[in-house]
Amino acid sequence: MTLALAGSEAAARLDKSLAAGIAGLNPDSLLVKSEFLFDIAAFLKDEPGLNFNYLVHITAIDYCDYFELVYHLVSLKHNHSLVIKTRCTDRKTPTIPSVVSLWRGAELQEREIFDLMGINFEGHPNMKRIFLWEGFQGHPLRKDFTDGS
Amino acid sequence: MALKTELFVINLGPLHPSTHGVFRMLATMDGEVIVELEPVFGYLHRGIEKLAENRTYKQNIPFTDRMDYIASMSNELSYVMAVEKLAGIQVPERAEYLRVIMAELQRIASHLIAVGSLANDLGAFQTPFLYMFRERERILDLFDMVCGQRLLYNYMRFGGVSHDIPDEFLPALKKLLKHFPGFIAEYDQLLADNEILLARTKGIGVLPKKLAISSSASGPVLRASGVKWDIRKADPYSVYDRFDFDIPTGSAGDCYDRYRVRIAEMYQSIRILNQAIEQLPSGNVLNKVPLRFRPPVGEAFAHIEAPKGELGFYIVSDGSEKPYRFHVRSSILINLTALRDMIIGWKLADAIVTFGSIDICLGEVDR
Amino acid sequence: MEVGKGHVYSGAELDIHEGKMIEELKERSRDIIPDPDSWLTDELRQNILLTTVDAALNWARRTAIWPVISFPACCAFEFMGAAASRFDISRFGMEIVRASPRQADLMITAGTLTWKMAPQIKRLYDQMAEPKWVIAMGACGISGGVFKGSYSVVPGYNHIVPVDVYVPGCPPRPEALLYGIQMLREKIKRRKSFVEEKK
Ligand code: SF4
Numbered sequence: 001m002t003l004a005l006a007g008s009e010a011a012a013r014l015d016k017s018l019a020a021g022i023a024g025l026n027p028d029s030l031l032v033k034s035e036f037l038f039d040i041a042a043f044l045k046d047e048p049g050l051n052f053n054y055l056v057h058i059t060a061i062d063y064c065d066y067f068e069l070v071y072h073l074v075s076l077k078h079n080h081s082l083v084i085k086t087r088c089t090d091r092k093t094p095t096i097p098s099v100v101s102l103w104r105g106a107e108l109q110e111r112e113i114f115d116l117m118g119i120n121f122e123g124h125p126n127m128k129r130i131f132l133w134e135g136f137q138g139h140p141l142r143k144d145f146t147d148g149s
Numbered sequence: 150m151a152l153k154t155e156l157f158v159i160n161l162g163p164l165h166p167s168t169h170g171v172f173r174m175l176a177t178m179d180g181e182v183i184v185e186l187e188p189v190f191g192y193l194h195r196g197i198e199k200l201a202e203n204r205t206y207k208q209n210i211p212f213t214d215r216m217d218y219i220a221s222m223s224n225e226l227s228y229v230m231a232v233e234k235l236a237g238i239q240v241p242e243r244a245e246y247l248r249v250i251m252a253e254l255q256r257i258a259s260h261l262i263a264v265g266s267l268a269n270d271l272g273a274f275q276t277p278f279l280y281m282f283r284e285r286e287r288i289l290d291l292f293d294m295v296c297g298q299r300l301l302y303n304y305m306r307f308g309g310v311s312h313d314i315p316d317e318f319l320p321a322l323k324k325l326l327k328h329f330p331g332f333i334a335e336y337d338q339l340l341a342d343n344e345i346l347l348a349r350t351k352g353i354g355v356l357p358k359k360l361a362i363s364s365s366a367s368g369p370v371l372r373a374s375g376v377k378w379d380i381r382k383a384d385p386y387s388v389y390d391r392f393d394f395d396i397p398t399g400s401a402g403d404c405y406d407r408y409r410v411r412i413a414e415m416y417q418s419i420r421i422l423n424q425a426i427e428q429l430p431s432g433n434v435l436n437k438v439p440l441r442f443r444p445p446v447g448e449a450f451a452h453i454e455a456p457k458g459e460l461g462f463y464i465v466s467d468g469s470e471k472p473y474r475f476h477v478r479s480s481i482l483i484n485l486t487a488l489r490d491m492i493i494g495w496k497l498a499d500a501i502v503t504f505g506s507i508d509i510c511l512g513e514v515d516r
Numbered sequence: 517m518e519v520g521k522g523h524v525y526s527g528a529e530l531d532i533h534e535g536k537m538i539e540e541l542k543e544r545s546r547d548i549i550p551d552p553d554s555w556l557t558d559e560l561r562q563n564i565l566l567t568t569v570d571a572a573l574n575w576a577r578r579t580a581i582w583p584v585i586s587f588p589a590c591c592a593f594e595f596m597g598a599a600a601s602r603f604d605i606s607r608f609g610m611e612i613v614r615a616s617p618r619q620a621d622l623m624i625t626a627g628t629l630t631w632k633m634a635p636q637i638k639r640l641y642d643q644m645a646e647p648k649w650v651i652a653m654g655a656c657g658i659s660g661g662v663f664k665g666s667y668s669v670v671p672g673y674n675h676i677v678p679v680d681v682y683v684p685g686c687p688p689r690p691e692a693l694l695y696g697i698q699m700l701r702e703k704i705k706r707r708k709s710f711v712e713e714k715k
Contacts, residue, residue: 002384055365056452057478059463070463072450072478076362076378083450105365108190108486116198131191131515132668133632140199140667147667163636164585166615171588171633192633193588196666211662218590282600289597300593300687512589 003080004028013050018043029070029083037086038097038123044073044082045102051075052082055103058110060117062143067094067119088119098124116141154180159497163192169266170511174500181496186489190482193515201475206232206307206442209475213462214301216477217513219262222255222292223455224513225305230386231451231462232307236444244309244434245388250322250425251292251304252387252453253418257329258288259456260411263508267408268340270505271349277340284332287325294318307442309435319426326422333415341412350404354491354503357402364487367480368458369410370507374402380454391428392421404506411508443470450478457481457508481507482514570708577621577647578704580609581697584620586640589627591654591687598690608697617643622700623677624693628656628663629670641677649704651696652679655686662686 021036118139162173171192265281397413399406452461458480655661
């Protein structure tokens, strides 16, 4: 059985310098500030006891007031999992650091989120639309999206 | 005198016999060798994630069918598991076994297509494909028996399955399972030591173990690279912890290993099926769920080992009848992340084989 | 006329008339009538069949309809099911699925059409040589099906190409597709090549 780590368990193992990046602890996830996302992710990946080497998936949710990004991590070595979340309140040009340099698996998923949710990933090697064509108006998965037709 | 050469671009797709649907690749070639590859997605992007937000939970089950349409049962299983986790719905034991039976039959059917179309891409035009379809039809007959559809079943429900199997199902399944190892052995005999297959797949399209993990590959693609990771064992769902089976893995991570892993997995599925039939309890198959079903506010993620990899659903509920967010962790889209690395440096013909060996279905890639 | 009284002809008159006819025919028939096909050489003689141009053309067209590859989504698998050994579409001379539109007569639109794909389908159709036909297979092909209303789905192929036969179902079973193909053949059979059809 994959052991799902609680937010507090993972937070307890974080370095002091990174602890400032924690925005909240939930029983099933760890909420971090978006500026710290990359550093915390890098730490979680490399810390021997945690070793989250496999990124299961990334997704984004539009809560109208803010976007929430959900990263689901698994360690194939220790067989435990962790969910980290981050938020972004800017609706006009939401920007989040990209994690492609840590997990290649994020590449297409971040492009998908950019296409459908309109969130920009800073540091992504090829940030462009993936499913819809260039010139498509809006980002369909946003709650305020309306189809032009 | 040095010969002056120039790079040129070849466009493959979106409608190309070897792209298994509508997928496009832009290959930059230096002579015969591919030096850059850009996959282009989205030709089948139907907006399922958005449409699902405007349908009730139950109405979304048919949508999941239409994602990976070669393995509909697995998609349904993953979705209903996510919603059951969200709402805390119990599933009767018999229904769990029926789900496992359907999912494993589906795995065999899907792998048959994968192997058949790989052979097709290798130039064995049609013959292996027709063999595979012959066997697949027998499995489709079984599905037809339980739910009346051949391709998109809409069979699973929250809290069980839509109806119990008919009386003639189990004898037919037993008969099929008796003959099936023979069929697989027959293909293997025709293909495994085939000179052409070996020459075209051994050492081609290698996905190293490290890259496989970092690019989040899953399913047979990950296992062929030597990673022993199968959700059925690592994070057992349904009743998989009651069965005895192995996880076949490869070592080289090339096209041949991916082919071997699929063949070996079919044997394992037969093992699971035999045990499931033996243990199949009697009883009811569907727990009552309110008609106007509203899960509590919250979110849930459930994943299964689908034929093509780890398929997951992430559902966010705001307490209404419709999901607030319906996200699919598409195994195939993520498996394609490393496509570029696997193909660059090889010839165009190898690109087709490598692409075929990943086993894709555009319905799930683009959604 | 009263029986037994007054004949129109005298007793011998009819017989004489008949005799004359016989004599005349005998006179005319001294020579052998030549075989009308005698101008044909031996080789040709066994190979000629007379029919109308339409019937001949339509027969040729409907017995070897080659489909082009245009299988975007799920319905494609039911098409392949129809093409594979069990339903065996080659009974109708259709098993050759062409990758090149220039060699094909029929487009079976098996799957959802998205706006991103639509220009390609249009181009494919334009490249097919006349005469050409389209079968819209599945609910998606007819109206967008379950995906009608999505921001990226074309609500039916008939927005892009003219459709001859609609096959409903999601997906249609291979039997339904075969029935659709029979209807198309019926349609081709009635086609007139040289007469302006009444509007
Ligand atoms: S009609 Fe149904 S089966 Fe056919 S392409 Fe559309 S959704 Fe798929």
